[in-house]
Each structure stands twice: as structure tokens, then as C-alpha cells.
Amino acid sequence: xxxxxxxxxxxxxxxxxxxxxxxxxxxxxxxxxxxxxxxxxxxxxxxxxxxxxxxxxxxxxxxxxxxxxxxxxxxxxxxxxxxxxxxxxxxxxxxx
Amino acid sequence: xxxxxxxxxxxxxxxxxxxxxxxxxxxxxxxxxxxxxxxxxxxxxxxxxxxxxxxxxxxxxxxxxxxxxxxxxxxxxxxxxxxxxxxxxxxxxxxxxxxxxxxxxxxxxxxxxxxxxxxxxxxxxxxxxxxxxxxxxxxxxxxxxxxxxxxxxxxxxxxxxxxxxxxxxxxxxxxxxxxxxxxxxxxxxxxxxxxxxxxxxxxxxxxxxxxxxxxxxxxxxxxxxxxxxxxxxxxxxxxxxxxxxxxxxxxxxxxxxxxxxxxxxxxxxxxxxxxxxxxxxxxxxxxxxxxxxxxxxxxxxxxxxxxxxxxxxxxxx
Numbered sequence: 001x002x003x004x005x006x007x008x009x010x011x012x013x014x015x016x017x018x019x020x021x022x023x024x025x026x027x028x029x030x031x032x033x034x035x036x037x038x039x040x041x042x043x044x045x046x047x048x049x050x051x052x053x054x055x056x057x058x059x060x061x062x063x064x065x066x067x068x069x070x071x072x073x074x075x076x077x078x079x080x081x082x083x084x085x086x087x088x089x090x091x092x093x094x095x096x
Numbered sequence: 097x098x099x100x101x102x103x104x105x106x107x108x109x110x111x112x113x114x115x116x117x118x119x120x121x122x123x124x125x126x127x128x129x130x131x132x133x134x135x136x137x138x139x140x141x142x143x144x145x146x147x148x149x150x151x152x153x154x155x156x157x158x159x160x161x162x163x164x165x166x167x168x169x170x171x172x173x174x175x176x177x178x179x180x181x182x183x184x185x186x187x188x189x190x191x192x193x194x195x196x197x198x199x200x201x202x203x204x205x206x207x208x209x210x211x212x213x214x215x216x217x218x219x220x221x222x223x224x225x226x227x228x229x230x231x232x233x234x235x236x237x238x239x240x241x242x243x244x245x246x247x248x249x250x251x252x253x254x255x256x257x258x259x260x261x262x263x264x265x266x267x268x269x270x271x272x273x274x275x276x277x278x279x280x281x282x283x284x285x286x287x288x289x290x291x292x293x294x295x296x297x298x299x300x301x302x303x304x305x306x307x308x309x310x311x312x313x314x315x316x317x318x319x320x321x322x323x324x325x326x327x328x329x330x331x332x333x334x335x336x337x338x339x340x341x342x343x344x345x346x347x348x349x350x351x352x353x354x355x356x357x358x359x360x361x362x363x364x365x366x367x368x369x370x371x372x373x374x375x376x377x378x379x380x381x382x383x384x385x386x387x388x389x390x391x392x393x394x395x396x397x398x399x400x401x402x403x404x405x406x407x408x409x410x411x412x413x
Contacts, residue, residue, distance in 0.1 A: 004393050005191050009184070026247070027181045029190060031400035043174050046167075047254070066121045 004029065009058040010036040012043075014050035022054050030055075100124075111312050116242045119185040127311055130304065131241055132188050134313065139179035140197045140204035144378050146172045148212040148221065157215060164261050165218065171254050178247040185243045198383050205229075206364060207294050209372030216269050216276075216283035222262015223332065224284075224291040230255050231325045232295070240312035263332065270336035284333070285341045292356070293364045295322040301361075326354050 007029040013022035025044045030036035036055040045053070064072060080086050089096055104124050110117075117123055146169045153169065156162035180190055196202035207225055212218060233255060236248040269280035296302060296318040308314040316324075326345075333340050344357030366372065 004397075005189070007397070026178055026250070027184075028177060031397050032403060034403065035396060035400065043177055046170070046174065063120065066118065 007031050010040070010055040011058050011061065012036075012040040013054040013056065014040075014044055015052040016049060017051055022052065025049075027058060033057075108310070111240045112310070114312070115240075116245065117240050118242045126307070127313075128186050130308060130311075130313060131244065132183055132186050134308075135179055135183040135186075135244055136188065136193045136196070137203050137205075139176045139183060139193065140202055141208065142172045142176035142179060143197070144204045144208045144382065145225075147378055147381050148208060148210070148374075149218060151212050152215060152218050155215070156218075161265075168222075168258055168261065171258065175251050175254070178250055179244075182241075182243040182247045194386070198379070198386055200370070200379055203368065205294060206367040206372060207290050209367050209374045209378060210287070210290050211374050213286075214279055214283060216266070216280040217287070219262050219265025219269060219280065220283040220287045222258050222260075223266050224262075224287050224329065225294070226255060226258040226262060227329060228291050228294045228325050230259060231321050235315050235321065238312075238315055266338075267336060270338055281338055284338055288341050289360065289363075290367075292322055292326060293359060293361075295319070295325070297361065297364070298359075323353055326356055330354055 008031075009027055009029055010033075011027050012025045014025045015022045025040075028036065028039050028043055030039050033055060037053055040053050040055055044050070076082075103122055107117075107122065107124060107127070117127075149165060149169050149172070153162060153165050156165050180193060183193060184190060193202070197204070207228075212221065230252065233248050233252050237245055237252055239245045239248065266280055266284075269276040271277075299305060299317045299319045302318055305314065305317060309317065330340060330345070342357045344355065346355050347353075348355045367375070370376075
């Protein structure tokens with residue numbers, strides 16, 4: 001099976017309709033981008049799930065490490081003043 | 097650095113608190129192994145599951161039935177792929193999994209080692225076999241491993257068409273001529289017991305279940321899932337005046353569930369160990385399909401190389 005072992009892994013993103021972002025749907029192996037697209041169409045959009053597809057080589061994705069989760073994301077937790085609900089605005093002011 | 101015991105304790109409470117595990121997170125080796133085994137077996141089952149149904153594509157009784165059956169078999173292939181992809185996120189390769197299936201080393205659901213003898217079998221497979229699979233898969237939509245759970249959500253959406261199309265076939269036959277009714281009853285008689293075996297050994301004979309439940313890989317026990325399936329399915333059968341081939345089946349008022357007869361576990365283990373009616377046939381068919389697809393894989397690789405060579409150097413990806 002050495003014939004397919006060099007086929008790269010592709011991540012598939014599907015836009016369900018115009019106006020929405022492409023969303024990760026899954027992955028598949030294919031020898032090149034064109035065939036990855038064709039396979040993605042058969043595998044991930046058999047029931048009109050999409051109007052547009054992206055395939056991205058998995059190895060092109062740089063991901064943050066789960067070990068750095070706290071380091072990266074907890075600093076935002078104590079900055080509640082970044083949310084609109086932090087501020088008390090009297091009802092009389094109307095919608096803001 | 098934290099030692100393995102600490103990490104395991106942290107992990108256990110993390111999943112116990114209903115948090116999901118994602119590929120790059122630390123996980124106990126046994127959690128990883130359990131998932132690789134379970135997800136790859138599940139993938140193999142989807143792939144081998146195409147065989148008993150594909151057997152009837154050329155003989156489907158109408159064009160409508162044929163289109164539907166082709167779509168269903170295509171879905172099963174897709175489900176296998178979603179699951180292989182989920183297993184690959186745990187560090188196993190597609191080649192290894194496929195090789196283990198083809199060599200007979202890997203297991204798949206014992207149900208697919210039974211033959212599909214008549215068109216009624218295709219209906220009953222959808223109704224019972226897909227029905228049992230759905231019961232298990234709905235539970236797995238909330239499994240603790242993220243990629244597995246996402247694959248399951250996708251599969252469940254597609255799988256409910258499978259059960260309904262199966263029941264439609266059963267319904268047509270059950271309301272047809274007396275021969276047709278006898279044919280569907282016969283299929284039910286043959287598939288009932290293997291279907292309820294699909295949930296696996298009883299809870300007291302299922303040594304790995306407890307740990308899987310703790311890790312939220314499984315969320316319901318084998319017996320619990322089996323009972324839920326039986327309670328639902330008896331209603332489906334009664335609606336069509338079909339009889340479940342179990343003389344001990346009766347409603348238990350106090351449990352608000354059906355009691356059912358003794359399952360033939362010897363048969364279950366015999367089939368799992370390779371001695372079911374179709375084990376050899378299935379492996380031969382898989383190997384044949386794989387070998388005959390060799391030129392397609394080679395052609396795809398060659399075509400990709402040719403396309404890449406055609407592109408001017410400055411446009412190469």
C-alpha cells in the first residue's frame with residue numbers, strides 16, 4: 001500500500017450558504033488539491049450541505065498548543081469591561 | 097513536570113466534568129488505545145457493512161429502490177471515512193488500519209457476517225441493524241473525544257434515513273401478498289437475534305465497559321442500550337403484525353420494559369472469532385475490492401504528479 005501512504009491529509013471546510021463563513025467539516029487523503037476538492041464534494045456535501053468548499057493541507061495549519069491554553073486565553077477572563085453588559089446605562093436613555 | 101499519576105487524575109476529573117478531549121491534549125495511553133480500537137472497528141464495520149447491501153443493488157425491485165440503496169451504500173463508505181479520519185487524529189495511520197482489516201487482524205461488527213438472502217433482508221437490515229447502530233451512535237454523539245463525537249453527529253444525521261428507508265421496505269412487504277409477508281417475517285426471524293447481539297456482551301461480561309463509562313467514551317451500558325432498542329422495536333413490529341422470534345418476550349409492568357429471552361452468546365463469540373456464515377466471504381470481497389482498486393490509486397498518484405509537473409515553477413504550491 002505504499003501507493004497511497006504519501007497522499008497528504010487535507011482539512012475540508014464547507015460554506016453552507018453565502019453570507020456564512022466556511023466551517024471545518026472533516027478531513028481526507030488525496031494526492032493533490034484538485035482531487036481533494038473532488039473527494040470533499042463526494043464525502044462532505046452529499047445532502048446540499050454547502051455552496052463552497054476549501055481544502056487545506058493539514059500540515060499547513062499551525063495550531064496553538066493545549067498546554068498554552070491558560071497562558072493565551074485566561075488574560076481575557078478578568079477584563080469584563082470589554083463586554084457591553086459591564087456598563088449600567090439607565091433605561092430612560094433608550095437602546096444603545 | 098507533573099508525573100503520570102497526577103496527569104491521569106487530572107484527566108479523569110476533566111472528562112468526568114463533561115469536558116471534551118481534543119487531539120493534541122495529553123491523554124492516558126489506555127484512553128488513546130481504547131479509542132483507536134473502538135473507532136477503527138467502527139470504521140471497519142461501516143466498510144464491511146456495505147457488502148451485504150451491495151449484494152442487492154443489481155437486483156433491487158425498482159429504479160427508485162436501486163437509487164436509494166446506492167445512496168445508502170455510498171453513505172456507509174462516507175461514514176467509514178469520517179471514522180478513519182477521527183482515528184487518525186489519535187496518531188494511527190490509515191494504511192495500518194486498512195491493512196489490519198484486510199489481513200483479518202482487526203474486528204468489525206459481527207452482524208455483517210450474516211448473509212442477505214432476500215430483498216426483505218435489505219428492509220430488515222435498515223430497520224434492525226441500522227436501528228441498533230443508531231441507538232449506539234446517538235449515545236456516541238456525546239462521547240468525550242471531540243473528533244469522534246463530531247463524526248458521530250454527522251453520521252447520525254445521515255443514518256436516520258437508513259432506518260426509515262428500511263422500515264418502508266418492511267412495511268410494503270408486510271402489507272403485500274401472503275408470500276411477501278412470509279418473506280419479511282422470515283427475514284425478521286433470521287436478523288432479530290444477531291441484531292440484539294450487536295450491543296455486545298451483557299454488562300457483567302463486558303470487562304472494558306466500566307472504564308469506558310468512567311471516561312465518558314460510552315455513556316450507556318450494553319444492556320441498557322439493548323433494552324431501549326427492544327422496547328422501541330417491539331412497537332414497530334406490532335404495528336405491522338410481525339412477530340418477534342422470542343417466545344420469552346413479554347411486557348414487564350413493573351420495569352415498564354420488555355423482558356426478553358436468553359441470547360445465544362456461543363454464537364456471538366463464534367462469529368466474532370471468525371466462524372460466522374460469511375466471515376471468509378467478507379474478507380475475500382474486501383481484499384478483492386482493494387486489489388482491484390490498486391490501479392485507480394496508482395493512476396491518481398500519477399495524474400497528480402503529471403499535473404504538478406505541468407504547472408510553471410513560480411505557481412507551484
